[in-house]
Amino acid sequence: MSFILNFKFMSPLQKELVKATVPILKEHGVLLTTHFYNRMFTHNPELKHLFNMGNQQNKRQQTALAMAVLAYAEHIEDPSVLLPVVDTIGHKHASLHIRPEHYAIVGRHLIASIAEVLGEAATPELLDAWTVAYNQLAALMSGHEQKLYDEKVSLPGGWSGWRPFVVRKKVKESDEITSFYLHPVDGGAVADFKPGQYISIRLFLPEINLQQPRQYSLSSAPNGEYYRISVKREAGSRHPDGMISNRLHDFVEPGDIVDLSAPSGNFTLQAEDGTPQVFISGGVGQTPLISMLETLVRTDATAPITWVHGCRNEQVHAxxxxxxxxxxxxxxxxxxxxYDSAEKLAANEYLGWVSLDQLPAEALRPDAKYYICGPGPFIRQHYRYLIDRGIEQSNIHFEEFGPLSLSVN
Structure with missing residues (x-):
């Protein structure tokens, strides 16, 4: 079987065969994707440098892929309805420098995994149908990602792939969060970005003997000279998911060089003239919102801006x-x-988790743009609250850190 290069449209019978696998994917999707990743990393161990191995251990990547494959099978008649998800995943892939040749490798192992997991149920006709379906999806994804790469290199100071940056400054923002000011080693300009976007940073982890990428939101307004990321220490973490963050805290100092990808992401400021803005964050989820807020106040925006943030206590409040x-x-x-706990509270400070119904009525305007960033349950809670208050879904924007897995609809 060949992938991507021999793209062709699916026949009605092939679409029916793919749709017939939906019940299997609902019940055994994570089993399939776990088998797939194990198979791929066994045959192509070099890809471990490209994937977040922390998300492999906590099963978030396997779950996210299973959900994506299921959604694609369910909408095989009209994959265009998945374009918002395609855009979000495309930004993540562009941040990691995923290229068409990677889709070819993934395709081989995915089809082989379907055959191995389903056994006799994986007929030649079914495998052919899924091969065509995968090629269709790969063409859609890689085509969209190429547009994102083209946009990046067209910007002044823009680039694709990995570019070396030097840490010029390291600033402790709280007991847990430290900011890193990153300047290009080549002395050139850095591309402006949309407030709310992120970069990928790549470091070598000697504990697991791998290069590992991680995404961090840009936490300042665009300035053309440097990027700032603000990173939370993962206390006591020996898990790959926290190793990059902790290595930045413990071992990366001013003068050290790290590799960065160009800014990506579609969780961005929607600052139409006169539109009120409401920012709702939990913990380190405030970092992309700081970038949005700094940008707004620098443009002399006069519309009301409401900032809502929750964390454990004042000591960890960056x-x-x-x-x-x-x-x-x-x-x-x-x-x-x-604050979860506090010795004393000032004006507009509250004890307990973020509760929007404690805010003044005028803080949550019906015509505002809302931005929510934090853990999945935090996003879901406040999204539902806003919907129940009659806020239009199109005016609520959210971002969950990590693989795309949150569904609030």
Missing amino acids: FKADLHAISEAVANVEKHFF
């Missing part, structure tokens, strides 16, 4: 002084902080 200074200097910015 950027609190910055937020205070902004709200003091900019009359249209109103901030609200929630």
Whole structure:
């Protein structure tokens, strides 16, 4: 079987064969994707440098892939309905420098895994149908990603692939979060980005003997000179999922060089003139929202801005002084902080988890744009609250860190 190069459209019979696998995917999807990843990394171990091995251990990547394959099978008659998801995954792939040749490798192992997991149920006709289906999806994805690469290199200071940056400054923002100021080693400009986007950083992890990429939101407004990321230490973590963050804290110092990909992501500021903005974050989820807020206040936006943030206590609350200074200097910015524990509370500070019904009624305007970032349950809770209050779905934007797995609809 060949992949991607021999793209052809699916026949009606092939579509029916793919749809017939939907019940199997619903029941055994993660089993299939787990087998697939084990098979692929056995035959192509070089790809371990490309994938987040932490998400392999916690099964988030296997689950995300199973959900994506299921969604594709369910919508095989009209894959265009998946374009928003394709765009989100495409940005992630472009950040990791996924290329068409990687799709060819994935395709071989995915079809082989279907055959091995389904056994006699994997008829030649079914495998042919899924081969055509996969080629169709791969062509859609790689075509979209090429457009993203083209957009990146067309920007002043833009690039594709990996580019070396030097850490010029390392600033402790709280007991858990430290910011890194990253400047290009070549001395050139860095491309502007849309507030809310992220970069990938690549480091070698001696503990697992692999290069590993991780995505971090850009936590400052675009400036043309450097990128800033603000990273949370994962206390006591020996898991690959926290090793990059902790290595940045413990071993990466000013003068060290790291590889970065160009900014990516579609969770971005929607700042139409006169539109109120509401930012809702939990923990380190505030980092992309800081970039959005800084950008808004630098453009002298006069529409109301509401900032809502929750964390465990004041000691782990990064950027609190910055937020205070902004709200003091900019009359249209109103901030609200929630702490799990606190010795004393100031004005607009609350004890407990973020609870939007404790805010003044005027803080949650029906015509505002809403941005939610934090853990999956945090996003789901506040998304539902806003929907129940009559906020239009199109005005609520959210981002979950890690593989795309959250469904709030």
